[in-house]
Amino acid sequence: MATTTTYSSSEVVYVPRAGTLYDTLELILDRGMVIDVFVRVSLVGIEILKIDARIVVASVDTYLKFAEACNRLDLEATSRSTTVPEMFGGAAAKSVGKRKVRKTIESVGDKLRDVVGGSEEGDEEPEDRQPEEEEPEARPRRRGAKAQSAEGRRRREGER
Amino acid sequence: MTAAGTYVYGIVACGHPVPSGLRGVGMPQAVPEVLTVGATAAVVSAAPVPLRARRRDLLAHQEVLLALALDGPVLPMRFGMVAPDADAVREQLEAGQERNLRALDRLAGRVEMNVKALPATGALAALVAEEPRVRQLREAAHRRPGYEANVRLGEAVVRTLERRAADAAQEIQPELAALAGACSTGPHVDGTVLNLSFLVAREQVVEFRAAVDRLSARYRDRVELRVAGPLPCYSFAAEPEVAAAAAVRTGG
Known part of the structure; x- marks a missing residue:
């Protein structure tokens, strides 16, 4: 499985580019100054959504990255490269549903699965989701949807 | 959930240039303004109600801070800092002035x-x-x-x-x-x-x-x-x- 990832080891990507949270999200949510007097007023909803936001926001950025990668391929790679166009060609050309996109992404590399795996039900932005929607029932369902792709990951997490 | 409050992006030294055209959190996006007390100032805007970790709000928070950081040291707030009102921010600026100035000094040029x-x-x-x-x-x-x-x-x-x-x-x-x-x-x-x-x-x-x-x-x-x-x-x-x-x- 000699897949060449879009972010190959020789390529160093500098972010943030405008409109990207991919590599700064955890800093925005977890670092920065805190003033206790203010915190108490504010953060209830954010604490609840923090984990979800991470998954969802990062997923969108992942999609954007792959879209960008695809767009770049059209320009330069049609004749030259072998693996990458094959990887994207079928799925991208047909503009298929998320499941296929996800499959494509999975073939790219395990490291992205963590981010994308949770996207099946959470791929839209949490724009209008109230924290109240985070009912206990919703959790197992989402986990279920993730399960196919999550086994290896859980295994790894178990070691941490 | 929360009553409307004052969203705080970060703290800068007084006189820190604030680029025009900044767009903050909320929809429609609030226009950030500067509250100056003594030697420091807070960049704030109206807080959206309710405030959640939406993608666009996270981005707005980041963009405001990135823009501010171009012109000198900023003490970035963690996403979601909301003060009850502008007066509460002023009180905190006054109370924390020494510490904030020290931090701004430490981060200057970095x-x-x-x-x-x-x-x-x-x-x-x-x-x-x-x-x-x-x-x-x-x-x-x-x-x-x-x-x-x-x-x-x-x-x-x-x-x-x-x-x-x-x-x-x-x-x-x-x-x-x-x-x-x-x-x-x-x-x-x-x-x-x-x-x-x-x-x-x-x-x-x-x-x-x-x-x-x-x-x-x-x-x-x-x-x-x-x-x-x-x-x-x-x-x-x-x-x-x-x-x-x-x-x-x-x-x-």
């Missing part, structure tokens, strides 16, 4: 560079060549193909990729720290083996990136590096001892 280390998933050939255990399992899977053998092989690959990346990152850290005034371990991010932030002099950013490029090339078979920055100093705004205390509070 930026945060974030480096994430990930397993080098593109370097499987090197992995197989260099790791006897993986090679054994691979041969076993060839001899007796099947689900079990594949799971064992795959698991070993994933573990070994992570171990190699973590080891490499440990070697890389001091090399980058040598170019930085401070180093801080960031929150764990899924898929990464190490998340580090460095406090780097603005004029050394190019050098820092070149160093990451160099290390990235040298360790390409073991680790993949991703750099973000220059960023506002999210990880270095609090004084070290304050940051430690905050970590204890959050943990408990």
Whole structure:
């Protein structure tokens, strides 16, 4: 499985580019100054959504990255490269549903699965989701949807 | 949920230029303004009701701070800091002036560079060549193909990729720290083996990136590096001892 990832080891990507949270999200949510007097007023909803936001926001950025990668391929790679166009060609050309996109992404590399795996039900932005929607029932369902792709990951997490 | 309040983006020295055309949190996006008290000022806007960690609001928070950081040191707030009203912000500015000035001074001319280390998933050939255990399992899977053998092989690959990346990152850290005034371990991010932030002099950013490029090339078979920055100093705004205390509070 000699897949060449879009972010190959020789390529160093500098972010943030405008409109990207991919590599700064955890800093925005977890670092920065805190003033206790203010915190108490504010953060209830954010604490609840923090984990979800991470998954969802990062997923969108992942999609954007792959879209960008695809767009770049059209320009330069049609004749030259072998693996990458094959990887994207079928799925991208047909503009298929998320499941296929996800499959494509999975073939790219395990490291992205963590981010994308949770996207099946959470791929839209949490724009209008109230924290109240985070009912206990919703959790197992989402986990279920993730399960196919999550086994290896859980295994790894178990070691941490 | 919360009543309308004052959303705080960050604290700057008084007189810090505030670019026109800044757009803040909320929909429609609020226009950030400056509350100056004494020698420091807070950049604030009306808080959206309710405030949640929406993508567009996170982006707005980041964009405002990135824009401010272009013109000098900023103490970035964590996303979601809402004061009851502008007067509460003024009180905090006054009470914290000494400390904030010290922090602004410490961060003057410096930026945060974030480096994430990930397993080098593109370097499987090197992995197989260099790791006897993986090679054994691979041969076993060839001899007796099947689900079990594949799971064992795959698991070993994933573990070994992570171990190699973590080891490499440990070697890389001091090399980058040598170019930085401070180093801080960031929150764990899924898929990464190490998340580090460095406090780097603005004029050394190019050098820092070149160093990451160099290390990235040298360790390409073991680790993949991703750099973000220059960023506002999210990880270095609090004084070290304050940051430690905050970590204890959050943990408990």
